[in-house]
Amino acid sequence: MKLAITVLGNKTQGLIPEMLATLSVCHCDVLELRSSGLSDISWLYLLVDGNWNQIAKLEGLLELIATRLGLEISFLRPEEDLQVKEGVPYLLETISADKKDLMFAVSGFLQERGVFIEEITANRHQAPYFNHSVFSSKFVLLVPANVHILSLREEFLDFCDDLNIDAILEPIKR
Secondary structure: OEEEEEEEEEOOOOHHHHHHHHHHHOOOEEEEEEEEEEOOEEEEEEEEEOOHHHHHHHHHHHHHHHHHHOOEEEEEOOOOOOOOOOOEEEEEEEEEEOOOOHHHHHHHHHHHOOOEEEEEEEEEEEOOOOOOEEEEEEEEEEEOOOOOHHHHHHHHHHHHHHHOOEEEEEEOOO
């Protein structure tokens, strides 16, 4: 049985060790873990595995940790019979002058063409030597076999030219 957990709270040094200790006490295994800081906030995403008793015990302890540390913790038991999406993994990176609704436009373009967005990382930062904000993003995509990649790439580059975005779309090599 799997449990997806999201944790949001003020930055604290012991957040990850506390969560991992709790998982250890409940005999749950980490399948995936991601953590980062956003300004003065920390977030943590976990996907864990255990039997039903271990997961139930973990859910109870997470509620205690949330109260004790002043965290927002939510969890969800994913459906076990979800179908795995198939396709070719691609990396998409963009950089441009900061513009309103840029992420909305890019994600809409991809969705209209049936491309799955598996992961997004984005940030705004000050451009060196200039007094302008720059927006950059990185997408991990799953391109289904029925999507013609050369047409997708050509359409995407035209899309980027229209919005003055510099972009790279390439397969992920392992």
